[in-house]
Amino acid sequence: MKMEMNRRNFIKFAVGSVAGIHLSPLPWKLTDDIAIWTQNWGWVPRPERGEFNHIQTVCTLCPGSCGIEVRRVEERCVKIEGRTDYPVNPGGICPIGAGGLQLLYNEDIRFTGPMKRVGPRGSGQFKDISWDEAITLLTSRITTLRAKSRPEAIAAIDGHFEGTTVSVLIHRFMEAIGSPNYMRMPSISDTYWTVGALMQGTEGPMAYDLENADFILSFGCGLLEGWGAPGRVLAAWGQWRQKGTKVKVVQIEPLASNTASKADQWLAPRPGTEAALALGIASVLVKEGLYDKAFVKNYCFGFEDWRSSDGKAHRGFKGLLLSKYTPERVSRITGLPKEQIVATARAFGRAKAPIAIFGKGKGTWQSSLYESMAIHSLNALVGNINKPGGVLIHEPLPLTPLPRPSLDDLALSGLKKDRLDGAGSFVAPFAKSLVVDFAKALYEENGYRIDTVMIFSANPAYSLPDQGLFKKALRKIPFIVSFSPFRDETALMADLILPDHTALEKFTDMVWPLGLQYPLYAVSNPALDPVYNT
Incomplete structure (x- = not known):
């Protein structure tokens, strides 16, 4: 008997299918298996039974500086919520902040300790080394370049938020070495600063x-x-x-x-x-x-x-x-x-x-x-x-500036060299950093050669507009050091990994989040001891 697919038969077929699915054990079995499977993901908290406690701190995953409260079972963080007593976010939190535990506990995306490249550049093949060996490798490289009177051959790309203590310290470190090639990743704060300076003659936020x-x-x-x-x-x-x-x-x-x-x-x-x-x-x-x-x-x-x-x-x-x-x-x-x-x-x-x-x-x-x-x-x-x-x-926050380092003759000589990115020059008088131009100069071999680049909390091989150009430029640098805690695109091209802590594992500060209508200086305290050897 030939069955015609008309409206009546189609409805019968659909109703029968739905009823069959509900009566079958298959969907319930699949649901149970999926629940078990997702609970076995590496970043899913699996705390032992213990006392609940809460740590109040500040989220530093973006410049917003929202107040957060981290719920813990003993020493294990299990949930992040917004703080109702904090002036920036009245109890709310964005999805990135709420998902901060995934960045903390996911071993698949984190470096668990210092590492040295053993495979071809970009292959992601590293071997574990001690912190003493890692620091010795970097310091010997810097010392050798200074001994050759080439401090300008050292560059740094800083991805920390502007004005933070760690960002200022990195800049001071580059000054002490004698390199003018300290650069920050592009940021909207640069545009706001330039607009304020040109249109209003102000430097405040x-x-x-x-x-x-x-x-x-x-x-x-x-x-x-x-x-x-x-x-x-x-x-x-x-x-x-x-x-x-x-x-x-x-x-x-x-x-x-x-x-x-x-x-x-x-x-x-x-x-x-x-x-x-x-x-x-x-x-x-x-x-x-x-x-x-x-x-x-x-x-x-x-x-x-x-x-x-x-x-x-x-x-x-x-x-x-x-x-x-x-x-x-x-x-x-x-x-x-x-x-x-x-x-x-x-x-x-x-x-x-x-x-x-x-x-x-x-x-x-x-x-x-x-x-x-x-x-x-x-x-x-x-x-x-x-x-x-x-x-x-507003006027800038009246923070006491960190002292500048004492500079030797070699550092003074190196700082007189032109920046390789051209920021602050006649061509780009208002620019503070031009990482894309730095990559272009490296790739086209314009100016002096860069031997060592240190990349702090940044992933320019992914986030720059011309990612391909930056990757090509990196291949022309003999020694690349990444301080990223994550296995990102830039870190995988590095020769040496000195992983930083993630946001919930370290002390840091935030200076006046962009767009906030009142002054704010925030200090983020760690919610737990470092999970890995970072």
Whole structure:
């Protein structure tokens, strides 16, 4: 008998299949096996019975510096939660912070002690050595280079957060050696520092009073993905969404991110045209008189056309906006309708406490200076600087600087050499570090040769925009030292591994998380003794 697959028979087949699955022992057996299998993963805590205790500390897995409480059974950490008594995150914690135990206990991704490469570079073949042997290998290399009057042949790439004690000590160490080639991994804090210096003449941190703003104009900031101090930003988002509040969030980015999907409005310009869009919004503010005229007159320079002391005429910011960034032209550049640009500008200009923020994604990487300055100009136009719900400009924390080392003649001579990355030169006067340019100089063999590079808490072979170039450059360096606790892409290319502790195993400090509206200096204490020989 031939069975026809019609609607009735299909429903019978589906219902019968569901009933059969539920009556069969197979799904329950599979569920039980999966539960047993997942419990045997290396990073899953398997504490013995014992007393519960709690350690309060600060999470340093990102610059956010959220307060955390680590729950332990005897000496074994079993859970990480947010602290309700900490000023950054009111009890909340992001997924990375909550998953910190995986980084702590997963032996598959960690170096368990000092190691030396025994296979081809990049093969990941190492053998265990003692700490004495590892330190002797590194110190003898440095001593030999200094004996040959080549201290500049030693380089360091630092991935610790800016301003932390360990980062300052690494910089001091490179000064004492006599090498100018101390570099930091690219960071959004570099962009914020440059924007503040060029637009406001300040060196203090730039902060946002998100909690009291009523209009958030976000240019690609991943507010729900970890931007700024994640615990604090997520709490602010929850506050914006409480019943009775009138806070509008407009997300401007080409990607359909979580933040874009949850925002009140999502504008998707063509990639790379965000700066033009910001200036187009500024043009509408100026043309329709929606800017703060008193603030611009009293606190801004270069708004109107002006003449220099030699009598030469210069076009001001106002003239630039009205001639070059009309809504019609910006619409052609960005692909957004002209009406949408005008409506966004009007809503921003008419809000009581509007704020424009920048720092794409998690906000940990450098942004375009042109784009960042264009976005920040919107805050100045509406006069929302050092006001509730606006941008807050602070003086740096009054921390006593660590003493500088006494330099011998060899160190003084080495520090006079040009940096291989060109940071601070005529070509890049505002740059503090240019790791990509450093890699390019190495690969193209421009300038002197680098013999030894030390990489601290960084993975440039993965996180730099041009990963391939950096890997090629590493192959031209005779001796690579990694201080990473993890088997990351850069560490696997190293000749010597001196693994650091992970975040929960060490003392460290954090200086004023990016975007936080009040001063903060945090000290993170270890939640337990080191798990491995690090």
